[in-house]
Amino acid sequence: MAKMEVKTSLLDNMIGVGDMVLLEPLNEDTVIDNLKKRFDHSEIYTYIGSVVISVNPYRSLPIYSPEKVEDYRNRNFYELSPHIFALSDEAYRSLRDQDKDQCILITGESGAGKTEASKLVMSYVAAVCGKGAEVNQVKEQLLQSNPVLEAFGNAKTVRNDNSSRFGKYMDIEFDFKGDPLGGVISNYLLEKSRVVKQPRGERNFHVFYQLLSGASEELLNKLKLERDFSRYNYLGLDSAKVNGVDDAANFRTVRNAMQIVGFMDHEAESVLEVVAAVLKLGNIEFKPESRVNGLDESKIKDKNELKEICELTGIDQSVLERAFSFRTVEAKQEKVSTTLNVAQAYYARDALAKNLYSRLFSWLVNRINESIKAQTKVRKKVMGVLDIYGFEIFEDNSFEQFIINYCNEKLQQIFIELTLKEEQEEYIREDIEWTHIEYFNNAIICDLIENNTNGILAMLDEECLRPGTVTDETFLEKLNQVCATHQHFESRMSKCSRFLNDTSLPHSCFRIQHYAGKVLYQVEGFVDKNNDLLYRDLSQAMWKAGHALIKSLFPEGNPAKINLKRPPTAGSQFKASVATLMKNLQTKNPNYIRCIKPNDKKAAHIFNEGLVCHQVRYLGLLENVRVRRAGYAFRQAYEPCLERYKMLCKQTWPHWKGPARAGVEVLFNELEIPVEEYSFGRSKIFIRNPRTLFKLEDLRKQRLEDLATLIQKIYRGWKCRTHFLLMRKSQIVIAAWFRRYAQQKRYQQIKSSALVIQSYIRGWKARKILRELKHQKRCEEAVTTIAAYWHGTQVRREYRKFFRANAGKKIYEFTLQRIVQKYFLEMKSKVPSLSPIDKNWPSRPYLFLDSTHKELKRIFHLWRCKKYRDQFTDQQKLIYEEKLEASELFKDKKALYPSSVGQPFQGPYLEINKNPKYKKLKDAIEEKIIIAEVVNKINRANGKSTSRIFLLTNNNLLLADQKSGQIKSEVPLVDVTKVSMSSQNDGFFAIHLKEGCEAASKGDFLFSSDHLIEMATKLYRTTLSQTKQKLNIEISDEFLVQFRQDKVCVKFIQGNQKNGSVPTCKRKNNRLLEVAVP
Ligand SMILES: Nc1ncnc2c1ncn2[C@@H]1O[C@H](COP(=O)(O)OP(=O)(O)OP(=O)(O)O)[C@@H](O)[C@H]1O
Ligand SMILES: [Mg+2]
Secondary structure, three states: OOOOOOOOOOOOOOOOOOEHHHOOOOOHHHHHHHHHHHHHOOOOEEEEOOEEEEEOOOOOOOOOOHHHHHHHOOOOOOOOOOOHHHHHHHHHHHHHHHOOOEEEEEEOOOOOOHHHHHHHHHHHHHHHOOOOHHHHHHHHHHHHHHHHHHHHHEEOOOOOOOEEOOEEEEEEEEOOOOOEEEEEEEEEOOOHHHHOOOOOOOOOEHHHHHHHHHOOHHHHHHOOOOOOHHHOOOOOOOOOOOOOOOHHHHHHHHHHHHHHHOOOHHHHHHHHHHHHHHHHHOOOOEEEEEOOOOOEEEEEOOHHHHHHHHHHHOOOHHHHHHHHHEEEEEEOOEEEEEEOOHHHHHHHHHHHHHHHHHHHHHHHHHHHHHHHOOOOOOOOEEEEEEEOOOOOOOOOEOHHHHHHHHHHHHHHHHHHHHHHHHHHHHHHHHOOOOOOOOOOOOHHHHHHHHOOOOOHHHHHHHHHHOOOOOOHHHHHHHHHHHOOOOOOEEEOOOOOOOOOOOOOOOOOEEEEEEOOEEEEEEOOOHHHHHHOOOOHHHHHHHHOOOOHHHHHHOHHHOHHHOOOOOOOOHHHHHHHHHHHHHHHHHOOEEEEEEEEOOOOOOOOOOOOHHHHHHHHHHOOHHHHHHHHHOOOOEEEEHHHHHHHHHHHOOOOOOOOOOOHHHHHHHHHHHOOOOHHHEEEOOOEEEEOOHHHHHHHHHHHHHHHHHHHHHHHHHHHHHHHHHHHHHHHHHHHHHHHHHHHHHHHHHHHHHHHHHHHHHHHHHHHHHHHHHHHHHHHHHHHHHHHHHHHHHHHHHHHHHHHHHOOHHHHHHHHHHHHHHHHHHHHHHHHHHOOOOOOOOOOOOOOOOHHHHHHHHHHHHHHHHHHHHHHHOOOOHHHHHHHHHHHHHHHHHOOOOOOHHHHHOOOOOOEOOOOOOOHHHHHHHHHOOOOEEEEEEEEEEOOOOOOEEEEEEEEEOOEEEEEEOOOOOEEEEEEHHHEEEEEEOOOOOOEEEEEEOOOOHHHHHEOEEEEOOOHHHHHHHHHHHHHHHHOOOOEEEEOOEEEEEEOOEEEEEEEEEOOHHHOOOOEEEEOOOOEEEEEEO
């Protein structure tokens, strides 16, 4: 999603005022109050128009993150709260898009944050400009040049733990697209005196401490150094350690940075060797040695250090030793050599150390320039960043402070010039009437210092070049003469003491009323420092060094190039370079960052109003605001102005169709802002009083709240409506789909039902037709068949008589008839007798009549028997019935039976009626006697038999004595259960009685009779007719008979013939009665 552009303004959520032109009322107090208020809220940046004021927070603030970079990127200057990034962005875009070279001038006193600001600007530009491997390398080299230069050019001072002791101007070069190509660094006047001496509470340059702390033992040995700071005279001891600074880690950072910037390993080593040599130089000490001619001569106390230095630098020890003892002056082919006293020797030593170090520093800058210089010759766009040492007022101010403050004076001047010029130009550009403003112009002070004829620097040079004895005092005298009347110059001897408050101005001093305050300079050392003299013997000794770097640092030591002309003085050199710088700056579009130091303690959260007030004054901030506000406090292009306030008027809200300017006019008329309060420029509206702006802001705020409510209302309505519409639409879609689906479903159902019905009907119709057709066909077929049969029948009927096939059958039948006829006729004559027992039957004449013949025989036999039977009387019938019964009971069962067949059953063999012996017996029996016969009753004890009369009546069985006729026993027929007999040809039989009946008390009866078959048959028949029960007749060769209590087995065996043909009975043992049958 594209990032939404939110139109914001500097005026949103302001703490105090973000732009001091809006201060009301405007005076020093309100300015300081505003700064304090903002500082207390961690708002360290404040604008005066396009100038950024930065108050050092002395703590890290979360306002430099990559997100912040993104926030400020491509945004208008006044769109967001004041920030150094806004200025950087403005400068970069103006450079890239409008092709205007830029310079960023960072001023402020020592410790105010200039160096930090310059780094922030550089890092911002690095972050927003083009990307790519090559571009990134350039960026990295540009950024990494800082740690290197800071290590060699910065030192801890009482004001700043990382004070820049040189001025630095860096041109960053870009191509037409705004990608960095490279850069050029110019350095201004390193404070080299620091190398040999540091004020109390200060340190030498960082690099010395970093080297001793961070170098490996091996490197230290190689450089012949010891880690202990106290071993070196040049290292001030009282503040060798700086709180929160890790020198060892910084050493690694610096070496790494050197590598990135492009230093070769041997170059970096050479540099450290020079640093080591400088350190060791400080340890060379001299002692006086009287000479004959009375002149003092110095001698090196301990030559060991000297020896080591010579080893390090490859200088002949004797050459260097001599250079510390003699001074050779050459004039017009004459060489005059004078000895140096101890003081001169020390001077020479220190001069050498200072020169060695400062030249090394310049060499470093050049070396870095070589690395970072743009590789192309195409036209470049340039952004210059100036980080110069700030205005300084110390207790003892010397030549260096004079130079530094002069430089600041020049910067202030260019600031005033450019600001005013720009302001004026804007008024002209915008066609607004210009009102003159009173402001302090420091050109007069610059003139005091740099005037070519009677400026202080010119005077100093004159003194230095003048033959004869020249001292600092003579220089001061000269000043007193020449500058005495200058308003900004004071000295004890000057006649002008208008600014003098205390009369105790020291003797060897002069005071200059700088734009930023009065500074008292000690004149001592001015001449020397300006001369910056290094004895030729020393430079020649250096040139002779085997160390390539050192040799290159002292080109004037080359005897072949002896230049008798004096080198330009330090002052004039500086003046020239400042002049070049100023010229350079004037060609560029200036951007100002004015740094303010809130306290002297390097502490966060402390805002020392006195200190700030002083800075506000000398930075001329108030004047700056006044200039900016001359006539009109606030200005803004028409478009953003209309954009910001359009909601205050109906015609311009929400959209204005015409040009922005007309819109603003309408808006201001509508709001009834007094006409004298504003002016219309070409592209900007100018507002006279901040009050008016604040009134606009208040109205806007009020209106915004109303609008927010309105927007909220409309949005809510819109949201609900959209939601409703969506729901409705969705519902319609769903309903449509559902209906479609339902209809489809119904249609399909109807369709399939129709199909089913259709198919049934069709099937039904088809089947009906089929049935009809089949019926019709069958009818036709039947008719045909019937007709065919009918015709057939008719025809056959008609023609049967003519069939030959029928003849055979007819003949056959006829023949058969004849044969049967003949058979029956013959049988008539051959019929046997009518005796049923006649077995004769004529033989069969024809085989096919076999069954007929047999049947005929059977029918004839049956008929004969019937005829025979029909002759029987009832008496005979009964006898035959009995015979038939006997046959059924015994035929093929008992061997005795066949012999009985021929004997007629007589029944009462014994004629009781006729025998008087039996009269009594006859009287006792009332019933009809069926059997009366004499039987042998077998004695069960011994098998012997006794005769008894056996009588069977309709209901009883009677036994009587044969002789007396007395009844021995009487058994009712119902008590007879069974009759047992053998299968053999004997007449024994047993009558078994029902157990427990009266007659059974003596047990069963065992008899033998000649008429066994008849008796058994009649007993059976009588019992059946009387009791309706079939008497059980058991035929077995072994059966049990009950005698009293015992059971005796009657067993029939095949007997031998010797007893005759009568069966004998014998009692074998208790249980067995054996009957032997012959
Ligand atoms: N924007 C900042 N945020 C946090 N700390 C800062 C900021 N600016 C400066 N400081 C702190 O203040 C110290 C001094 O700042 P800096 O070295 O930039 O001062 P200077 O103006 O360059 O001084 P000099 O003129 O002595 O070189 C820094 O070391 C840092 O601790
Ligand atoms: Mg600095």
